Amino acid sequence: MKVTAVRTTPIRVPIAVAPYSTEGAGTKREWYRLGRITAERPEPAVEYVIVTIETDEGVVGVGESVTDIGFFGEPIEQVRSLIEFHFGPRLLGADPFDREKLLHSIEFRGNSCAKAGIDLALHDLIGKALGIPVYKLLGGQVRSRVPVSIEVAGGPPDAMAESCLASMKQGVRAFKAKIGGIPDDDVERIAAMRAAVGPGVSIRTDANQGYSVKEAIRFCRLAESRGLGVDLLEQPVAAWDIAGMAHVRASVDTLIEADEAAYSVHDVMNIIRQSAADVINIKIGKAGGLYAAKKIAALAEAAGLKCVLGTAFGLGPEVAAKLHLAASTVGVTDAVEFTEILLHGNPLASPGHEALSVPLDADGCLPVPVGPGLGVELDPARIDELTIR
Numbered sequence: 001m002k003v004t005a006v007r008t009t010p011i012r013v014p015i016a017v018a019p020y021s022t023e024g025a026g027t028k029r030e031w032y033r034l035g036r037i038t039a040e041r042p043e044p045a046v047e048y049v050i051v052t053i054e055t056d057e058g059v060v061g062v063g064e065s066v067t068d069i070g071f072f073g074e075p076i077e078q079v080r081s082l083i084e085f086h087f088g089p090r091l092l093g094a095d096p097f098d099r100e101k102l103l104h105s106i107e108f109r110g111n112s113c114a115k116a117g118i119d120l121a122l123h124d125l126i127g128k129a130l131g132i133p134v135y136k137l138l139g140g141q142v143r144s145r146v147p148v149s150i151e152v153a154g155g156p157p158d159a160m161a162e163s164c165l166a167s168m169k170q171g172v173r174a175f176k177a178k179i180g181g182i183p184d185d186d187v188e189r190i191a192a193m194r195a196a197v198g199p200g201v202s203i204r205t206d207a208n209q210g211y212s213v214k215e216a217i218r219f220c221r222l223a224e225s226r227g228l229g230v231d232l233l234e235q236p237v238a239a240w241d242i243a244g245m246a247h248v249r250a251s252v253d254t255l256i257e258a259d260e261a262a263y264s265v266h267d268v269m270n271i272i273r274q275s276a277a278d279v280i281n282i283k284i285g286k287a288g289g290l291y292a293a294k295k296i297a298a299l300a301e302a303a304g305l306k307c308v309l310g311t312a313f314g315l316g317p318e319v320a321a322k323l324h325l326a327a328s329t330v331g332v333t334d335a336v337e338f339t340e341i342l343l344h345g346n347p348l349a350s351p352g353h354e355a356l357s358v359p360l361d362a363d364g365c366l367p368v369p370v371g372p373g374l375g376v377e378l379d380p381a382r383i384d385e386l387t388i389r
Contacts, residue, residue, distance in 0.1 A: 001055050001056065001057045001059065001095060001096060001097070001129065002055060002056045002093055002094065002095060003053055003054070003055055003091045003092055003093065003094050003095075003096055004054050004055055004056050004092070005052075005053070005054040005092075006051070006052070006053050006054075006083065006084075006087075006088030006089075006091055006092070006118070006121075007051075007052045007054070007088075008049050008050065008051055008052075008080045008083050008084055008088075008117075009049070009050040009052070009383065009387055010047070010048075010049055010076055010080055010387065010388040011047060011048040011049070011050060011315065011383070011386045011387060011388065012045050012046075012047050012076075012386060012388050013045060013046050013047070013048070013315070013344045013347075013386055014043060014044070014045050014344075015044045015045060015046060015343055015344050016044065017044055018036055018037060018044045019036075019044075019046070019151075019153065019313075019339070019343060024181070025153075025154030025155045025156070025178075025181060025189075026153065026154030026178040026179065026180060026181065026208065026210075027154075027178070027179070027180030027181065027206075027207055027208035027209060027210030028180060028181045028182075028210045029180065029208060029209050029210045030070070030208070030210075031181075036068075036069065036070055046068075046313055046340075046343070046344065047067045047068075047075075047076040047388075048064050048065065048066060048067060048076075048313075048314075048315050049064065049065040049067060049076060049079050049080050049083065049114075049117055050062065050063075050064050050117075050315070050317075050378070050383070051063045051064060051065060051083060051117035051118060051120070051121045052121065053091065053096065053118075053121040053122060053125050055096060055125065057129075059125055059128050059129045060125065060128075061096070061120075061121040061122055061123070061124040061125025061126070061128065061373065062120075062121055062124050062317055062374070062377075062378065063116070063117045063118065063119065063120025063121030063122070063123070063124055063317050063318075063321075063374075064117055064120060064314065064315050064316075064317045064318050065079045065083070065113045065114055065116055065117030065285070066113055066116070066284075066285040066312045066313055066314060066318060067079045067113055068113075068312075068313075071260075071312070072112070072113050072285060072286070072312075073110075074111065074112075074113040074114065076388075078111075078114075079111075079113050079114045079117070082111055082114040083114050083117060083118065086106075086108075087106040087114060087115070087118055088118070090102070090105045090106055091105075091118070096122055096125050096126060096129075097126055097129075099119075099122055099123075099126070099291055100291075102118075102122065103115070103118070103119060103122075103288075103289065103291055103292075106118060107288075111288075112263060112264075112285060112286055112287065112288040113285045115288035115289055115292075116284050116285050116287070116288050116289040116318075118289070119284075119288060119289020119290055119291055119292070120284070120289060120290065120317055120318065120321050120374070123137060123289075123290050123291075123321070123324075123373070123374070124317065124373035124374045125373065126373075127372050127373035127374065127375075128372045128373040130372070131372050132372060133324065133368075133369060133370055133371060133372065133373070133374075133375050134290070134320075134321070134324040134373060134374055134375070135324040135325075135327040135328040135368060136328075138290060138294055138324060138325065138328035138329070139294070139328040139329070140328060141327050141328065141368070142327060142328060142329065142330055143326065143327055143368070144327065144367065144368050145361070145363070145365040145366065145367055145368065146322075146323050146326045146327065146335075146336050146365055146366050146367075146368060147173065147174060147334060147335040147336065147363070147364055147365050148171075148172055148173075148174065148335055148336065148337075148338050148341070148360055148364055148365060148366055149172075149174035149175060149176055149202065149204070149311075149334075149335035149336065149337045149338070150167050150172045150174070150175055150176070150337070150338065150339050150341075150342055151175070151176045151177075151178060151206070151311060151337065151339040152164060152167075152175050152176065152177045152178060152193065153178050154177070154178040154179060154180075154181065154189070155189075156189075157188050157189045157191070157192030157193075158192060160177060160189050160192060160193055161192040161193050161195065161196035161197075162196070164193050164196050164197050164201075165196055165197070167342065168197065168201075169359075170342070170358035170359045170360060171358060171359045171360030171361065171362070171364050172342075172358075172360065172364055173201055173202070173335075173363070173364035174201065174202035174203075174204075174334065174335035174364065175193065175197070175201065175202065175203050175204070176203075176204040176205065176206050176234070176337060177189060177190055177193060177203060177204070177205050177206065178206055178208065179205050179206065179207055179210070179219070180206070180207030180208050180209065180210020180211055180236075181210060183211065183215050183216075183218040183219035183222060184218075184222065186205075186219055187219060187222045187223055187226065187228070190203060190205060190223060190228050190230060191226060191228055194228050194229060199229065202231055202334060202335055203228070203229060203230055203231060204230070204231045204232050204233075204234065204257075204308075205219075205223075205230055205232070205233050205234065206233075206234040206235065206259070207219075207233060207234065207235055207236045207237075208234075208235060208259075208260070209235050209236075209237060209238045209239055209260055211236045211237055212237065213236075213237055213241075213244040213247050213248055216233065216236035216237055216248045216252075217248055217251045217252055219233065219236075220233055220248070220251075220252035220253070220254040221252060223254065224252070224253055224254060230254055231255065231334070232254060232255035232256065232257045232278070232279055232308075233248075233252075233254050233255070233256055233257065234257040234258075234259050234281060234308075235257065235258060235259040235260050235261065235281075236248050236256060239260035239261040240261075242261060242270060242271060242274050242276045243274065243276075245258065245261065245271075245276040245277065246274045246275055246276035249275065249276060249277060249278065250275075255278040255279055256276070256277050256278050256279070257277060257278065257279035257280070257281050257308060258271050258276065258277040258279070258280055258281060259281035259283075259310060261276075261277075262277075262280050262281060262282075262286070262296070263286045263287070264287070264288075264292070264296075265292065265295050265296055265299055268280055268296050268299050268300065269299060272299070272300075272303040272305070277305065278305060278306070279305060279306050279307065279308055279333070280296065280297075280300045280305055280306075280307050280308070281307075281308050281309075281310040282296055282297060282307050282308070282309055282310065282325075283309070283310045283311075283312040284312065284318055284321055284322065284325070285312045285318075286310075286312070290321060290324070290325055293325055294325070294328075294329070297329050297331050297332070300331055301330070301331045305331075306331055306332075306333040307329070307331045307332050307333065308332070308333060308334070308336075308337070309322050309325060309326055309332055309336040309337065310337050311337035311338060311339040311340065313339065313340040313343065314340050315346060315347060315378070316346040316347060316348040316352065316353075316356065316376050316378060317374050317376060317378070319338060319340065319341070319346060319356050319366075319376075320352070320356065320369050320374040320375055320376045321374060322336055322338070323336075323356075323366060323367075323368045323369060324368065324369070324374065324375075326368075327368040335364075338366065341356065341357060341358055341366075342358060345357060347378060347379050347382035347383055347386060348376050348377065348378060348379060349376075349377045349378065349379040349380075352369065352375070352376035352377060353379065355367055355369070356369075356376070
């Protein structure tokens with residue numbers, strides 16, 4: 001089997017409001033300056049690149065690249081150009097089963113979202129060629145259903161509490177609050193959420209690099225003293241400040257999770273060496289795909305750290321890929337983040353559309369797809385509607 005073509009389709013999905021507030025709530029790193037709305041993109045939307053790999057035997061793999069200038073620094077124009085003119089041509093004529101060789105051939109600095117689209121399409125293709133689900137390529141099945149966590153945008157305490165209650169009506173039983181502004185104010189936000197959801201619901205927090213070291217320590221100590229049951233604090237300080245994150249971790253009881261600081265295996269190795277985190281946030285778009293994500297999970301396991309699979313949005317193939325990764329990885333802890341299922345739903349064909357949508361089942365879980373490859377198919381009519389022309 002040989003690769004004959006690598007194609008891309010640019011997608012824009014309109015959404016009601018921008019995903020995260022940037023004015024006075026959430027991480028102050030983004031207040032008034034890092035919003036996604038511009039003169040070129042005046043309406044709220046999220047954008048993706050669908051990646052299709054074709055072969056001479058008629059087997060086709062479909063993946064996707066998340067694109068975002070705000071978090072990843074990889075807008076859709078960049079991702080599509082990289083795949084079409086740099087990464088895709090390196091695959092032509094190659095055996096798609098040679099994952100290590102092919103993914104190494106595109107291992108240039110950065111560009112993790114573009115790499116992830118190639119990686120997901122390769123895994124989907126190989127799974128389809130063998131007639132097995134992707135989780136079997138990744139180590140077999142640890143779990144068949146995956147608990148869902150949803151992000152809660154920063155805002156007034158009452159609004160964040162109401163957002164949780166609305167999501168609970170859809171079956172959600174775990175949340176991650178976007179904070180990182182003023183520690184005392186953020187504690188009031190978490191207190192309102194906890195009062196609304198009760199003691200049995202998971203609440204994580206994410207500062208998105210917004211705190212100083214002292215602010216992060218203050219937030220944790222205040223939350224601990226009030227018994228708010230915060231599961232962890234994600235990326236409390238700037239991604240480059242590994243020593244500062246290590247100081248926060250050594251000063252509090254709350255678990256500290258690395259996210260923006262943990263893209264590659266090399267990043268994670270550095271975090272481990274400096275004892276800077278208790279938990280590693282793995283995003284498929286950060287890692288550059290499933291293959292690298294499994295390596296990060298193995299590295300974390302060797303160091304005695306747990307992993308959270310974080311949200312980076314997704315049309316459907318990436319949602320399925322996260323489920324396969326969670327299904328095949330012992331070190332993944334608790335709920336997996338799927339904010340996208342409430343943000344814009346999915347353009348999948350049945351039965352995947354219904355299976356990977358809200359409302360969730362009684363335990364707040366999504367099922368792991370069991371069909372060949374990623375186990376989902378895009379709806380051609382919906383994709384045609386969403387294609388950027």
